[in-house]
Amino acid sequence: MVKQNNLSVIILAAGKGTRMKSSYPKALHQILGKPMLYYILGSAYLLEPKNVFVVVGYKKDLVKAYLEKDFPRAIAVDQDRQLGTAHAVAAVSGHRKKLAGQVLVLSSDCPLIDGKTLANLAQKQDKTQSSATILSTEFPDPAGYGRIVKDRDGNLLKVVEEADAAPDQKLIKQVNTSIYCFHRDRLFDGLKDIGSSNTQNEYYLTDIVEQLAAAGKKVSTLHLADYAQVLGVNDRIQLAEAEKSMQKKINEKLMVQGVTIRDPQNTYIQDTVIVGQDTIIHPGCLISGKTAIGPDCRIGPFSQIADSTIGDRTAVNASVVLGASIGKENTIGPYSYIRPYTHTGIGVKIGGFCEVKKSTIDHKSKVPHLSYVGDTHIGKGVNVGASCVTVNYDGFSKHKTIIEDGVFIGSDTMLVAPVRIGKDALVAAGSVITEDVPDGCLAIARGVQKNIQQGALRYREKKRKDQS
Numbered sequence: 001m002v003k004q005n006n007l008s009v010i011i012l013a014a015g016k017g018t019r020m021k022s023s024y025p026k027a028l029h030q031i032l033g034k035p036m037l038y039y040i041l042g043s044a045y046l047l048e049p050k051n052v053f054v055v056v057g058y059k060k061d062l063v064k065a066y067l068e069k070d071f072p073r074a075i076a077v078d079q080d081r082q083l084g085t086a087h088a089v090a091a092v093s094g095h096r097k098k099l100a101g102q103v104l105v106l107s108s109d110c111p112l113i114d115g116k117t118l119a120n121l122a123q124k125q126d127k128t129q130s131s132a133t134i135l136s137t138e139f140p141d142p143a144g145y146g147r148i149v150k151d152r153d154g155n156l157l158k159v160v161e162e163a164d165a166a167p168d169q170k171l172i173k174q175v176n177t178s179i180y181c182f183h184r185d186r187l188f189d190g191l192k193d194i195g196s197s198n199t200q201n202e203y204y205l206t207d208i209v210e211q212l213a214a215a216g217k218k219v220s221t222l223h224l225a226d227y228a229q230v231l232g233v234n235d236r237i238q239l240a241e242a243e244k245s246m247q248k249k250i251n252e253k254l255m256v257q258g259v260t261i262r263d264p265q266n267t268y269i270q271d272t273v274i275v276g277q278d279t280i281i282h283p284g285c286l287i288s289g290k291t292a293i294g295p296d297c298r299i300g301p302f303s304q305i306a307d308s309t310i311g312d313r314t315a316v317n318a319s320v321v322l323g324a325s326i327g328k329e330n331t332i333g334p335y336s337y338i339r340p341y342t343h344t345g346i347g348v349k350i351g352g353f354c355e356v357k358k359s360t361i362d363h364k365s366k367v368p369h370l371s372y373v374g375d376t377h378i379g380k381g382v383n384v385g386a387s388c389v390t391v392n393y394d395g396f397s398k399h400k401t402i403i404e405d406g407v408f409i410g411s412d413t414m415l416v417a418p419v420r421i422g423k424d425a426l427v428a429a430g431s432v433i434t435e436d437v438p439d440g441c442l443a444i445a446r447g448v449q450k451n452i453q454q455g456a457l458r459y460r461e462k463k464r465k466d467q468s
Helices: 035-044 061-068 086-088 092-098 113-127 184-191 205-212 236-254 453-467
Strands: 005-014 049-057 075-078 103-107 134-138 147-150 155-161 173-182 219-224 286-288 304-306 319-324 349-352 355-357 366-369 372-374 374-378 387-393 402-403 414-416 417-422
Touching: 005 035, 005 075, 005 086, 035 049, 035 061, 035 103, 035 113, 061 075, 086 184, 086 205, 092 184, 103 184, 113 134, 113 173, 113 219, 147 417, 155 205, 155 219, 173 184, 173 205, 173 414, 184 205, 205 219, 205 286, 372 374, 414 417
Parallel strands: 005 049, 005 103, 049 075, 134 219, 286 304, 304 319, 349 366, 355 372, 372 387, 374 402, 387 414, 402 417
Antiparallel strands: 103 173, 134 173, 147 155, 147 173
16 A cells, blocks of 8 residues: 555544434444444555544544544544534644645545545545545445536536435436545635535535535546445444445455355454465354464354464364464364463364363363363363363452373362362362372262162152152
């Protein structure tokens, strides 16, 4: 991407989005787990602008909190009353001296716009030395969009909003995408003369375009063939359509890079995820955050992975992995829950219906099924039998369990932390271990078994009498 040294960006994100029927700001409605604002900011920052201003209004504290968390360089500007696009841009006038010579104006409800398209718009504005350049496109059905009105020679005269358009103007296919690049001084000088005499009683940014054209200033358009990039999101139906488009774009990019996605329409991957070649992702998976999956892995079906690393040739089947580091050649699941700060070595097996929390499991160790491992270090070559629990919480604080190399833990065992199981030790099934087990020892901690002769027969006879 070409660096735009003489460019600032203004993103309009003050709207409530009435048709969204929501108590949240429109800009924060999510696509693949990320706010729409995330995508538009991401595209804007690809241009490496001098600065980015975000105009906020409805529930502005929520938007500001998001910016502080994910885009701290962005500068939030308040628009206390939402009186139209020109009014929103005017809110930035107090920062006029900080702005670069060219100003790109974007809407936060256009999340599919590509950074390359924005770069092309800024480059045309700079190359033609226009007062304004409008990104235009043609929709099969242009209803709802402002129409680009030109004279017989193809010169732009004005942009007419749908609500103000005459019947013949509504037949025009070329529409305004509400994405502009302005000469800074022409933009802010023009804002002073904008009125609100229209059906919406709002201050339209498009009125500046008409003013510039009428004054003989150069106004250009850049036609975008791929109209899908500029589809606006005004309700939940359009939000779902935008998510499908973003999902398709991300999945196709991964497939081009050598990843197999069995059912792209039912696989949800954020654009922050890295996946290695020859990995197969099965249907129903949600993969998000700063996740990196190595080559030749098998993911899913129906797995959820977030902010985790998955080593080469690892299989994760119908499981949840959050904030964990999974080593090479592991098998996880089905139906296991790997919680944050878990680390596994090479060749580890975590079987069905297990939960692992804040633990380390070293090379070639196994927790095959139905077990809970929390705050535990498991060494190399350990086998933990079915239905075992490391009892890490005493009601007040957490404690650590250490299981050293070569240990065998029998099924249905409780290891009450803090406790250490020494190297090559064996713990008998059904034990409750409350003290350290030295290296090489066999530990048995069970209650005394009592066999009552004919006890089963007498028990059943008593039950039958009680029920008669």
